[in-house]
Every structure is written in C-alpha cells, then in structure tokens.
Amino acid sequence: xxxxxxxxxxxxxxxxxxxxxxxxxxxxxxxxxxxxxxxxxxxxxxxxxxxxxxxxxxxxxxxxxxxxxxxxxxxxxxxxxxxxxxxxxxxxxxxxxxxxxxxxxxxxxxxxxxxxxxxxxxxxxxxxxxxxxxxx
Amino acid sequence: xxxxxxxxxxxxxxxxxxxxxxxxxxxxxxxxxxxxxxxxxxxxxxxxxxxxxxxxxxxxxxxxxxxxxxxxxxxxxxxxxxxxxxxxxxxxxxxxxxxxxxxxxxxxxxxxxxxxxxxxxxxxxxxxxxxxxxxxxxxxxxxxxxxxxxxxxxxxxxxxxxxxxxxxxxxxxxxxxxxxxxxxxxxxxxxxxxxxxxxxxxxxxxxxxxxxxxxxxxxxxxxxxxxxxxxxxxxxxxxxxxxxxxxxxxxxxxxxxxxxxxxxxxxxxxxxxxx
Numbered sequence: 001x002x003x004x005x006x007x008x009x010x011x012x013x014x015x016x017x018x019x020x021x022x023x024x025x026x027x028x029x030x031x032x033x034x035x036x037x038x039x040x041x042x043x044x045x046x047x048x049x050x051x052x053x054x055x056x057x058x059x060x061x062x063x064x065x066x067x068x069x070x071x072x073x074x075x076x077x078x079x080x081x082x083x084x085x086x087x088x089x090x091x092x093x094x095x096x097x098x099x100x101x102x103x104x105x106x107x108x109x110x111x112x113x114x115x116x117x118x119x120x121x122x123x124x125x126x127x128x129x130x131x132x133x134x135x136x
Numbered sequence: 137x138x139x140x141x142x143x144x145x146x147x148x149x150x151x152x153x154x155x156x157x158x159x160x161x162x163x164x165x166x167x168x169x170x171x172x173x174x175x176x177x178x179x180x181x182x183x184x185x186x187x188x189x190x191x192x193x194x195x196x197x198x199x200x201x202x203x204x205x206x207x208x209x210x211x212x213x214x215x216x217x218x219x220x221x222x223x224x225x226x227x228x229x230x231x232x233x234x235x236x237x238x239x240x241x242x243x244x245x246x247x248x249x250x251x252x253x254x255x256x257x258x259x260x261x262x263x264x265x266x267x268x269x270x271x272x273x274x275x276x277x278x279x280x281x282x283x284x285x286x287x288x289x290x291x292x293x294x295x296x297x298x299x300x301x302x303x304x305x306x307x308x309x310x311x312x313x314x315x316x317x318x319x320x321x322x323x324x325x326x327x328x329x330x331x332x333x334x335x336x337x338x339x340x341x342x343x344x345x346x347x348x349x350x351x352x353x354x355x356x357x358x359x360x361x362x363x364x365x366x367x368x369x370x371x372x373x374x375x376x377x378x379x380x381x382x383x384x385x386x387x388x389x390x391x392x393x394x395x396x397x398x399x400x401x402x403x404x405x406x407x408x409x410x411x
Contacts, residue, residue: 006361011368014357046183053176053183060172060258093184100188 003129009122016115020108024115027108036101043097047090055082152186152193163240170240173261177236181229192219192226199230199278200237206327208234209335212278213304214342216285217297224282228275235271239264270322273315281308301339305332 016024027035059066069078139158143151156178164171186193195215202211211230215223243264265271281304288300309332316323355370 007366007368010359010361010366011355011357011370014359014368015355015370018355018357042187046187050180050183053179057173057176057258057262060169061262062259097188 003125006122006125009118009125013115013118013122016111016118020111021115024108024111027105028112030105032102032105035105036098039101040094040097043094044090047093048086050093051086051089149190149193152197155197159237163237166240166243167261169258170243170261173258173265174236174240177232177265181233185225185229189222189226192223195223195226196230196233199227200234203234203238206331207334207338208274208278209281209305209308209332210338211335212281212308213285213301213335213339216282216300216304217289217339217342218346219282219286221283221286223286224279227282228279231274231278232271235268235274236265239268269315269319273312273319273321273323277308277311277315280311281305297343298340301336301343305336305339308332308335 030038139154143154160171160175160178163174181196186196195211199208199211202208208231212227215227219226240261284307285300285304288303289297293299309328312321312323312328313325315321355368357366357368357370359366359368
C-alpha cells in the first residue's frame with residue numbers, strides 16, 4: 001500500500017535535493033566564520049581585479065593627463081590617492097559581501113534543518129511500518 | 137547554429153557566457169578599443185555582481201533582446217513579479233549592456249571612416265557609454281520599476297499583482313518622459329507607450345501562468361524505496377492572500393438583516409486588525 005504521508009515527505013526531500021540541496025549541503029559543511037571568511041577572500045580578490053580593470057580603463061581613457069600628472073605632481077601623493085580609493089572600494093565591496101554571505105549562510109542552515117527534520121520524520125514512518133508488518 | 141544548439145542543452149549560464157563572447161568577437165571585428173571597453177564592462181559586471189546571483193544572469197541576455205523588440209517593460213515587469221529587490225541591479229546591468237552595445241552598433245552604422253578614427257580613441261568610446269544620459273534615465277526607470285512592482289505585489293491588497301503591473305508600467309513611462317523633459321534624451325513617445333502596453337500584456341500572460349496555476353513552480357521528481365518507484369509531479373498550491381477570506385452569514389432573518397451586516401463589518405475589521 002502507498003503511504004501518502006511518506007510520498008509527500010519523500011517528494012519534499014527529493015525537491016530540496018534537486019533544487020538547492022547541493023548548495024545547502026556544501027554550505028552546511030562549514031562553520032559560519034569559515035564560510036564567510038573564505039567567501040570574503042574571494043570578494044577581496046574580485047574587488048582587486050575589478051579595481052585594476054577600472055583603473056586600467058581610466059589610464060587608457062585619459063592617458064595623456066595621467067602621464068602629465070605623473071611628471072607634474074608628487075608621485076607619493078598620487079600613489080596614496082590611488083591606495084585610498086582602492087581601500088574604500090575593496091572595504092565597501094567586502095562589507096556588502098559579508099552581509100550577503102551571512103544571510104545566505106543563515107538561510108542555508110535553516111533549509112538544512114527543515115531537510116533533516118523531514119528525514120527524521122521519514123525514518124520514524126518507516127520504523128512504524130516495519131513494526132506494523134511484524135505484528136501482522 | 138552550433139552555438140545555439142549547445143545553448144539549448146547546456147546550463148543556463150552558458151548562454152550568458154556564449155552571448156558575451158559572441159558580442160566581444162563582433163565588437164572586436166569593429167575595433168580593438170571598443171572590444172576592450174566592452175570586455176572590461178563585462179568582466180567587472182561578472183566579478184562584482186553575477187558571481188553572487190547566477191540565476192539573474194539571464195536578465196542581462198533577455199533585456200537587450202526585449203529592447204530590440206521594443207518591449208523592455210515586459211522583462212522589467214516580469215522580473216518585478218518573479219524576482220527579488222536585488223534583481224533591480226540585474227536589470228540595471230542589462231540596461232547598461234544594451235546601451236553599450238547599442239552605442240557600438242550606432243558607431244558601425246554611422247560612418248565607416250569615423251569609426252576607425254573614433255574607435256582608436258578609448259576616450260570617445262567611454263564617453264559615449266558613460267556620458268549617455270538616456271542610459272542613466274533608463275537605468276533609474278527600470279530599476280525603480282522592478283522595486284515598485286516587487287513592493288506592490290507583496291502588499292496585502294486585492295489584485296496586488298495587477299495593480300503592481302499597472303503602476304510599474306506607468307511609473308516606467310513617467311520616469312522616461314520626465315527624463316526626456318529634463319535631460320532631452322529623445323525618448324520616442326508612441327514607442328514608449330506602446331512598449332509599456334505590450335509589456336503589460338506580456339506580464340499578464342506571465343501572471344496567468346505563475347499566479348493562477350503556478351505551473352512555473354511545478355516539480356517533477358523521481359525516487360524509490362524498497363517497494364516502489366515514484367514519479368511525482370508536484371504542483372504547488374496557489375497562496376491566497378488573507379484578504380481573499382470572506383465572512384459568510386450562517387443565519388439571517390429579514391428583521392435583523394441590518395444588524396447582521398453591522399456584525400459582519402465588525403468581524404471583518406477584527407480580522408484585518410489581527411492580520
């Protein structure tokens with residue numbers, strides 16, 4: 001006989017595994033701090049690369065003015081200005097990334113909790129069925 | 137042709153990557169400088185945003201196509217109805233990509249001699265993309281539309297989805313026209329209105345499939361246990377908003393009809409207060 005409750009539970013579990021199960025499981029293997037710090041490293045690298053690309057575009061955009069500026073102004077001051085913009089850019093982006101990944105981690109943990117709860121309920125259903133069969 | 141065939145069965149994000157590479161190759165055929173600028177734009181978008189929301193990448197492909205078909209409003213309304221507030225960033229990225237590619241294509245159409253002169257200068261290409269007032273207005277208009285549609289369709293009111301679509305389409309047209317008046321962006325009046333109307337119709341079709349029947353969230357899953365193989369097709373129930381609940385009169389007599397109506401009002405008020 002088909003057990004309707006069991007089919008519902010198994011469908012929910014299968015849907016979770018099919019949709020976001022893999023991602024949630026991979027997130028669930030990390031501690032919160034480990035997960036966020038790993039992602040933040042990625043964010044810093046991405047921000048650095050983006051800054052370099054944008055800075056390169058700026059140099060190409062106005063190369064003459066940039067070279068003139070190199071000759072005329074103090075190079076240390078120019079480097080400090082670039083570093084200042086870089087730090088603002090990277091810190092700002094990392095802060096947004098931190099919030100994003102903290103929320104993502106919390107959501108994934110909650111979904112995993114529901115998933116394991118359903119697994120437990122399924123196990124209980126199976127145990128009950130086995131008992132009933134033995135009694136018969 | 138081969139690329140289209142590959143896109144049909146490879147993951148969704150492959151379409152985006154393939155489209156980006158194809159665009160870059162076409163732009164490269166025009167000029168190296170323009171290709172470099174567009175390449176940097178794509179790389180920055182990918183590094184800063186699409187690494188985090190790979191599901192939204194399709195918007196960047198769909199929006200330029202919708203712009204070419206003169207119905208960008210349809211994609212915007214659909215994103216507002218089905219997406220999250222963060223999707224507004226994806227829409228903004230899509231608008232930027234369209235205007236950047238449109239600028240390069242107008243360069244190619246305008247004058248052959250001028251292209252080679254202009255394209256050799258990064259400055260003119262970057263100025264053409266960043267200094268485009270029309271793009272700025274469009275970015276604001278479409279991002280605001282997504283946010284407004286999202287906020288209204290989440291509200292606890294009757295016909296929230298339809299109201300969201302109407303207000304979203306109107307807001308989109310309004311911002312584009314105000315932008316045209318203030319910055320003279322040369323927005324085609326009839327084209328924009330017709331585009332918004334067509335967008336509304338497309339959004340209504342999406343609403344029919346997603347809201348009434350919710351086929352979009354249908355899941356087909358397979359699993360097995362000791363006794364059976366299961367092939368399950370799960371169609372989610374439509375979530376009715378609480379305002380759709382109605383208080384039914386169980387008993388009513390002719391003499392006490394008005395009193396009953398009064399009580400009904402009180403019950404409704406209490407229910408709405410509890411919500």
